[in-house]
Amino acid sequence: MSVSNPTLITFVIYIAAMVLIGFMAYRSTNNLSDYILGGRSLGSVVTALSAGASDMSGWLLMGLPGAIYMSGLSESWIAIGLIVGAYLNWLFVAGRLRVQTEHNGDALTLPDYFSSRFEDKSGLLRIISAVVILVFFTIYCASGIVAGARLFESTFGMSYETALWAGAAATIAYTFVGGFLAVSWTDTVQATLMIFALILTPIIVLLATGGVDTTFLAIEAQNPDNFNMLKNTTFIGIISLMGWGLGYFGQPHILARFMAADSVKSIAKARRISMTWMILCLGGTVAVGFFGIAYFSAHPEVAGPVTENHERVFIELAKLLFNPWIAGVLLSAILAAVMSTLSCQLLVCSSALTEDFYKTFLRKNASQVELVWVGRLMVLLVALIAIAMAANPENRVLGLVSYAWAGFGAAFGPVVLISVIWKGMTRNGALAGILVGAITVIVWKHFELLGLYEIIPGFIFASLAIYFVSKMGAPTAGMVERFDAAEKDYNLNK
Template identity: 90%
Template sequence: MSVSNPTLITFVIYIAAMVLIGFMAYRSTNNLSDYILGGRSLGSVVTALSAGASDMSGWLLMGLPGAIYMSGLSESWIAIGLIVGAYLNWLFVAGRLRVQTEHNGDALTLPDYFSSRFEDNSGLLRIISAVVILVFFTIYCASGIVAGARLFESTFGMSYETALWAGAAATIAYTFVGGFLAVSWTDTVQATLMIFALILTPVIVLIATGGLDTTFAAIELQDAGNFDMLKGTTFIGIISLMGWGLGYFGQPHILARFMAADSVKSIANARRISMTWMILCLVGTCAVGFFGIAYFSAHPDVAGPVAENHERVFIELAKILFNPWIAGVLLSAILAAVMSTLSCQLLVCSSALTEDFYKTFLRKGASQLELVWVGRAMVLLVAVVAILIASNPENRVLGLVSYAWAGFGAAFGPVVLISVLWKGMTRDGALAGILVGAITVVVWKHFSIWGLYEIIPGFILGALAIYFVSKAGSPSKGMVSRFEAADEAFKAGH
C-alpha cells in the first residue's frame, strides 16, 4: 500500500506531540520518586485515564473487535470479566495500596512495598518479585512492539524490520526523557483519543449500514448465532474469559497508578471516571466488530483484507468510511493504545532494575540524579531486549500476552489484595503466595488442564498458600502497627 499523506502527517504530528509532552515532563523530574512515581502528584482525572490507557493495549482496537467480528457476541464475556475485575480492583485495592505504600517506607515499586510491608531483611522477597516483573514484562513489552510494527507495516507498507523500530522509537523516547509523568500525561491524551475513536466509529458504521434495524437484520441474516452470548461456549470457556478480571489485582503497571495518586481522596472520583471510560471503550470496541459483520456482508468487494485477517476490522472501517485526515486520527488511536501500555511496562521494568537491584544491592548511597540516569539507561536496555525478542516476524509473542497477564495476576494478585486487607499476613505467606501462584501458572499452562485459563487455579492456590503459611506464623508488632495506622489513614480519607 502506498503511503497516504494525510495518515502519515497525522501520525507524525501525534508522535511529535507525545515526545514534546516527554520533554515537558523532563522539567518536572528532579529525583527517582519523580521518575518512577511522578512524585505522587497525579490528580483523579490523570490517575483514572492513565490507569485505563495503560491497561488497554492494542488488543482493544484489534484483537477484541476481530474476535467479535468472527464469532459474534459470545466473545464479549472477556469484556464483562474485565469490567468486574477492574471495578473490584479500584474498590478494594486502589485507596488502600496508596496509603499502605506511603506508610511502609514510602515504597516506590511493588517489590519495594513487599519488602517494607513484611520486614524482609533477607532481600529474598524483593529479588523474587523483581525477577517475576522483569521476565513477564519483557515478554509483554515485546508483544506491544510487535503490535506497533504490524500497524506501521499495514498502514504504510513498510518492511517488518523498519516498522519495528518506527513503532518503538517514539515510545522509548518519551519514556526515556520524561519518566512516569510523561507516561501518565501521554496516557491521558491517548485515553481521550481511544474513547473518541471507539464512540465515533460504531456510530458512523451504523449510519453506513442503514441504521440499527437494518444492521441487526443483516447480522442475523449472516448468522443468527451472532446474537447468542452462549454460542459455541462451554462453562469452562466462559469462566476462563471472565477469569481475565482476576488479573487486575496483580498488574504492576496499573497498581503504580494507584500508588502515584496525590491522595486517597482522589481515588473515589478516579474510580468513577476510569470505569465510565472503560465501559464506553469496551462497548464501543464490541460494537465495531459486531456492526462490521453487517457492513462487510453488504460490501464484499472491500472485505478482502478483513477476510485475510479479522483483526484488521477497525483499521479497514476507519480507512473506508472516513476522510483520510479523520482516518489518520482514528488509526493513531491504535498507536495510542500500543504506546500507552508499552511505555508503562518499560518504566516498571526500569524501576525494578534501578530501585530493586541497583540501589538496593550495588549503590546504596547513589545520588538522586545518578538513579534517574540509571533508570533512563534501564529503559533503553529493556527496550532493546524486547525489540530483539520481537524481531522475528514469525514470533507469536502476542499469544504470550495472556500468559504474562496470568503470571502477574496469580503471582502478585493474591499478595497485593490480601496484604492491604489482612493484618495477619506474614513474610513467609507472601513468599509462598508469589511462588505458588507463578509456578501454578507455568505448570497449568504447560499441561493445559481442562482447558481452564491458568490464572484461575494460580490465583486460588496462591491465596490459599498465603493464608495457611501466614497462619503457621505471626506478623511482628511493627508490621501490625503500620498496617493499622495505614488502615486508619485510609478510612479517614475515604
C-alpha cells in the same frame, strides 16, 4: 513506501506531540520518586485515564473487534470479566495500596512495598518479585513492539524491520526523557483519543449500514447465532474468559497508578471516571466488531483484507468510511493503545532494575541524579532486549500476552489484595503466594488441565498458600502497627 499523505502527517503530528510532552515532563523530574511515580502528584483525572490507557493495549482496537467480527457476541464475556475485575480492583485495592505504600517506607515499586510491608531483611521477596516483573514484562514489551510494527507495516507499507523501529522509537523517547509523568500525561491524551475513536466509529458504521434495524437484520441474516452469547461456549470457557478480570489485582503497571495518586481522596473520583471510560471503550470495541459483520456482508468487494485477517476490521472501517484526515486520527488511536501500555511496561521494568537491584544491592548511597539516569538507561536496555525478541515476528510473542497476564495476576494479585486487607499476613505467606501462584500458572499452562485459564487455579492456590502459611507464624508488632496506622489513615481520608 506507499502512503496517503493525510494519514502520515497525522501520525507524525501525533508522535511529535507525545515526544513534546516527554520533554515537558523532563522539567518536573528531579529525583527517582519523580521518575518512577511522578512524585505521587497525579490528580483524579490523570490517575483514572492513565490507569485505563496503560491497561488497554492494541488488542482493544485489533484483537477484540476481530474476535467479535468472527464469532459474534459470545466473545464479549472477556469484556464483562475485565469490567468486574477492574471495578473490584479500584474498590478494594487502589486507596489502600496508596496509603500502605506510603506507610511502608514510602515504597516506589511493588518489590519495594513487599519488602517493607513484611520486614524482609533477606531481600528474597524483593529479588523474586523483581525477577517475575522483568521476565513477564520483557515479553509484554516485545508483544507491544510487534503490535506497533504490524500497524506501521500495514498502514504505510513499510518492511517489518523498518516498522519495528518506527513503532518503538517514539515510545522509548518520551519514556526515556520524561519518566512516569511523561507516561501518565501521554496516557491521558491517548485515553481521550481511544474513547473518541471507539464512540465515533460504531456510530458511523451504523449509519453506513442503514440504521439499527437494518444492521441487526443483516447480522442475523449472516448468522443468527451472532446474537447468542452462549454460542460455542461451555461453562469452563465462560469462567475462563471472565477470569481475565482476576488479573487486575496483580498488574504492576496499573497498580503503579494507584501508588502515584496525590491522595486517597482522589481515588473515588478516579474510580468513577476510569470505569465510565472503560465501559464506553469496551462497548465501542464490541460494537465495531459486531456492526462490521453487517457492513462487510453488504460490501463483500472491500472485505478482502478483513477476511484475510479479521483483526483489521477497525483499520479497514476507518479507511473506508472516513475522510483521510479523520482516518489518520482514528488509526492513531491504535498507536495510542500500543504506546500507552508499552511505555508503562518499560518504566516498571526500569524501576525494578533501578530501585530493586541497583540502589538496593549495588549503590545504596547513589545520588538522586545518578538514579534518574540509571533509570533512563534501564528503559533503553529493556527496550533493546524487547526489540531483539520482536525482531522475528514468527516468535508468536503476542500469544504470550495471556500467559504474562496470568503470571502477574496469580503471582502478585493475591499477595497485593490480601496484604492491604489482612494484617495477619506474614513474610513467609507472601513468599508462598508469589511462588505458588507463578508455579501453578506454569504447570497448568503446560498441561492445559480442564481447558481452564491458568489464572484461576493460580489465584485460588496462591490465596490458600498465603492464608495457611501465614497462620503457621505471626506478623511482627511493627507490621501490625504500620498496617493499623495505614488503615486508620485510609478510613479517615477515603
